[in-house]
Amino acid sequence: MMTSQQKLETIMSRYEGVAADLIPVLQDIQDEFNYLPQDELKVVAGRLNVPLTRVYSVATFFKMFSLEPRGKHLIRVCLGTACHLRGGQRLVETVGRRLNLEPGQATEDRQFSLETVGCLGSCAQAPLMMIDDKYFGRMAVDKVPKILKPYKQ
Numbered sequence: 001m002m003t004s005q006q007k008l009e010t011i012m013s014r015y016e017g018v019a020a021d022l023i024p025v026l027q028d029i030q031d032e033f034n035y036l037p038q039d040e041l042k043v044v045a046g047r048l049n050v051p052l053t054r055v056y057s058v059a060t061f062f063k064m065f066s067l068e069p070r071g072k073h074l075i076r077v078c079l080g081t082a083c084h085l086r087g088g089q090r091l092v093e094t095v096g097r098r099l100n101l102e103p104g105q106a107t108e109d110r111q112f113s114l115e116t117v118g119c120l121g122s123c124a125q126a127p128l129m130m131i132d133d134k135y136f137g138r139m140a141v142d143k144v145p146k147i148l149k150p151y152k153q
């Protein structure tokens with residue numbers, strides 16, 4: 001297993017080390033670590049000769065970047081009006097309890113993250129949840145274990 005330092009070195013070796021590399025470097029770090037760890041950001045700032053504040057402003061501007069650890073699979077539960085009325089909140093709680101996490105968190109094994117979102121645009125399917133790019137419509141809490149199973153390690 002590569003240490004995080006080795007992983008970062010591998011990433012940095014693909015680039016010239018100029019300020020213009022910032023976004024692609026951050027993208028590679030995000031892909032490799034599933035988030036942007038603080039220590040790595042400091043190294044990047046130094047190597048690319050970019051102020052750390054600039055690194056953070058880029059890291060927070062783009063949605064594809066996350067400063068918090070993210071799980072391998074992102075679970076989104078819709079809490080838009082239609083989904084909320086049809087038990088969205090209970091769904092969030094059920095998923096959270098099963099995986100032992102709160103919305104906004106990742107599981108300790110980094111397998112899952114949980115987020116709540118506004119209307120996903122398929123209200124007829126309410127309540128709706130997504131895992132990565134896949135939709136699960138007309139959800140019921142008792143379907144949760146079966147749906148999560150294939151995503152577990």
Ligand code: FES
Pocket residue numbers: 078079080081082083084118119120121122123124126128
């Ligand atoms: S409210 Fe959930 S899809 Fe519209």
